[in-house]
Amino acid sequence: MKLKLTEFSTIEEIKSGFMAKFPYLKLEFFKKGHGAEEPSAKSDQLNPSINLNTISSNWKTDEIEISPALTVAELEFRMKDLFGWHVQVFRRSGKVWLETTTSDHLTLGELNEIGKEHSTPFEEDKLIDFDYD
Numbered sequence: 001m002k003l004k005l006t007e008f009s010t011i012e013e014i015k016s017g018f019m020a021k022f023p024y025l026k027l028e029f030f031k032k033g034h035g036a037e038e039p040s041a042k043s044d045q046l047n048p049s050i051n052l053n054t055i056s057s058n059w060k061t062d063e064i065e066i067s068p069a070l071t072v073a074e075l076e077f078r079m080k081d082l083f084g085w086h087v088q089v090f091r092r093s094g095k096v097w098l099e100t101t102t103s104d105h106l107t108l109g110e111l112n113e114i115g116k117e118h119s120t121p122f123e124e125d126k127l128i129d130f131d132y133d
Contacts, residue, residue: 024115057084068109
């Protein structure tokens with residue numbers, strides 16, 4: 001998947017494009033970066049209506065290729081390297097979004113599948129009871 005970017009693109013447009021490909025993941029943009037396996041501060045989260053050019057310190061391209069084989073760490077690094085953006089990937093788990101701090105080594109495809117598994121309700125008739133007697 002390629003995300004096309006212009007100076008008028010907003011954070012929300014990037015987030016929506018990303019979630020169209022990975023419905024159980026989301027991107028959040030922050031004022032500051034975070035260390036390996038560290039969360040980002042909620043107070044540093046940027047408003048989704050902000051234009052991307054206002055938060056870019058080193059805009060190097062007008063598109064980014066995002067594939068399911070890309071790891072979370074690689075995506076976060078590319079966003080910083082190509083645009084100067086501090087992003088964090090979140091994974092859906094039921095009705096909540098979990099910040100990925102210890103799963104940055106997983107690919108986006110793997111993490112999206114985990115999110116799907118953790119967000120799909122069990123079907124009652126598919127559960128099997130058995131006795132240990």
